[in-house]
């Protein structure tokens with residue numbers, strides 16, 4: 001129990017001008033015992049407990065803050081302390097934020113769109129420095145899910161960021177000046193991108209990449225933190241050439257000898273990695289297969305395809321594999337195991353076990369012994385139909401034949417967005433529960449008919465997936481007991497695509513949502529204690545830190561990523577201008593001023609003089625869906641990119657200089673002259689005009705559905 005005297009003491013930290021008094025309180029407070037941290041590892045040297053120095057705060061990535069000044073009894077007084085909104089924006093398209101800010105020595109370090117790094121004073125918001133790595137804007141074409149970034153590594157006197165176009169950059173933490181920069185991509189002719197945060201492991205900075213939908217072969221690379229020298233590289237799937245290391249040979253046994261190596265294989269490490277400094281093991285979450293159906297990857301066969309959708313335990317210094325666990329053998333549903341992994345020590349069956357926990361896309365919550373890889377538990381945390389259960393003896397799923405869509409379309413739970421995506425879950429050692437931002441939606445899968453040919457810079461999934469018309473589509477925060485394998489409480493349904501989670505010693509769980517609300521829940525009961533309306537979708541996870549005795553909660557806001565392609569019902573971006581912003585909250589803060597409401601765009605005249613014959617329009621439709629629809633939604637569906645159904649006439653006139661010539665590359669609109677001809681772009685315009693006419697004749701007609709993934 002917290003006493004009123006303690007509350008007064010903690011409120012006393014906010015005295016500001018009375019520096020001496022504050023200093024005394026600070027000493028008094030640090031002498032009073034911190035609540036048990038729960039994290040099995042000590043913080044890195046030089047880091048103090050009020051800081052947030054690593055991606056998930058500590059090495060275990062529990063996303064639990066031991067601070068308790070803000071607690072269940074006073075969170076109602078949480079308000080805005082300050083904001084930062086001076087983000088680099090290219091053109092008119094806002095790409096949103098996904099990063100976890102880090103805080104050390106009174107400075108917050110975070111990233112925004114285009115891999116730009118910001119260092120700001122954590123008390124005032126004053127800018128210390130900004131580093132723009134000048135990402136090649138045309139590289140956005142290679143990204144499945146926008147020019148976003150999930151954060152930096154902060155280690156000794158350096159900050160490390162990985163860029164959308166594949167560079168790992170080391171910066172001086174005091175000045176932002178680059179120290180070194182290495183190209184992490186093995187093949188720049190393929191659509192590799194980086195949106196994930198690097199990790200620190202055994203003196204190395206480790207980074208993977210994305211692109212499994214675009215035809216790449218996955219791998220993870222480790223670089224010496226001081227020099228940038230490549231320490232090791234681990235390929236997650238085999239390729240056409242000789243095996244680069246013994247583990248590739250192990251994996252190859254689980255692929256058809258006639259596998260489609262030209263389509264990449266997938267297995268990208270695009271987000272989660274966690275490091276156990278005691279075992280010196282780096283846990284790596286591996287992504288889905290590319291193309292999606294195992295039968296397309298393997299000439300009609302259905303082998304396991306290691307190390308797709310697996311958790312790998314890699315020796316951080318040597319790069320050798322210690323163990324692996326495959327969550328979805330023969331993945332055919334975009335079921336990445338790249339979701340965040342939390343390390344904790346849990347009492348299971350009377351024994352204290354060192355565990356790793358993950359809720360990957362496939363809908364099962366896994367508890368593994370992180371030393372041996374032994375499966376300790378695997379229960380459904382959401383609706384799952386692709387498998388009945390996980391066999392505890394073999395560790396393998398009992399796959400439902402009804403989920404296999406080689407012969408006919410099949411509707412499967414969860415969707416390609418997963419039961420849980422990159423938005424991190426968090427663990428509270430106070431309760432022993434994990435708080436999972438779940439996504440609930442089914443998806444109907446079909447196999448692509450005919451031969452699958454590799455298309456550069458385009459989707460190469462060999463399948464299509466779309467939500468069924470009567471779909472459920474919602475986000476729900478679930479409190480999960482990992483030992484009992486059951487839901488303890490869950491939130492009311494939230495709009496699709498929620499935010500990441502923070503837990504605190506004040507008994508709180510905090511999560512943002514796409515409707516622009518930051519919600520504080522009672523971690524024990526799920527009761528809502530505070531809602532803060534921001535007018536901006538929150539995808540990123542909140543974090544917390546303390547300076548001069550005052551606890552802050554910081555969260556990045558702004559919609560982008562996979563959701564920039566289509567705004568769903570309830571999104572704040574349907575009502576307000578979607579601009580990136582960092583919010584920092586504290587007790588006694590003020591209300592948030594909402595962003596300006598969207599301007600009404602007048603309906604512009606239709607372009608004239610374009611062909612209208614059925615063949616041209618059909619070609620244009622096909623090309624549009626193949627190359628354009630991944631970002632620009634059809635039929636003025638509201639999204640974050642320019643509305644091609646209502647372009648100013650001058651842009652129609654400049655269509656080829658943009659679409660073929662790349663005139664807007666800097667803003668993220670690459671040229672497509674390698675895959676499109678002037679006849680194609682004429683047909684695309686003809687299709688758009690024909691569809692505009694149809695839309696004006698029949699305004700209630702629905703545009704075709706697009707898939708959702710990552």
Ligand code: CA
Pocket residue numbers: 212213287288334336709710
């Ligand atoms: Ca994927």
